[in-house]
Amino acid sequence: MATYRLPRVLNEVIRSHQDRFIRPVQPKNGVGAFVFPCRKLVFNYCERSGSSKSMMEYLQKEATRFAAENPQIEVVVQPRPSKHPIVRAFYTNGEQKTKCVRRCSVSEIPEVVKSLRDHSGHKLQRWNRYVISDTPSVRGIYSPFHDKAVYSISDLKTK
Secondary structure: OOOOOOOHHHHHHHHHOHHHHOOOOOOOOOOOOOOOOEEEEEEEEOOOOHHHHHHHHHHHHOHHHHHHHOOOOEEEEEEOOOOOOEEEEEEOOOOEEEEEOOOOOOOOHHHHHHHHHHOOOOOOOOOOOOOOOOOOOOOOOOOHHHOOOOOOHHHHHHO
16 A cells, blocks of 8 residues: 655645644634533642641542542642631633631531632623523513503404
């Protein structure tokens, strides 16, 4: 089987315009695979502080199980001397969210971690309108109660 080589001039053209031919692929949900919005969780605690006692107990007992169940999320444990314990989440859109678990018990910390894991990373917005549209309607949203004429089923059968 013979192999075909491109002429040297063509190879040089391809190399000079390589950035035009090869573009980095941006991950998008629904195209190929699901991209998890939370990419990294950082657990910070103080080794001497009493407020970090429940966090250290959580890290010893349940953090390894959480890391095994969620291999798509990078789990980092860092000491943070003389500070309250926090859990910080980093998301694929560049945002980060921090929760203080100072007064949480060992049973409440997994709920905080789950809420950070399931968050999309977008800032929360208040929706003032019920329908969001690029081209809003002049007439408003249709409702069958706007129609003044009342029809019954027997009227429809006679027509």
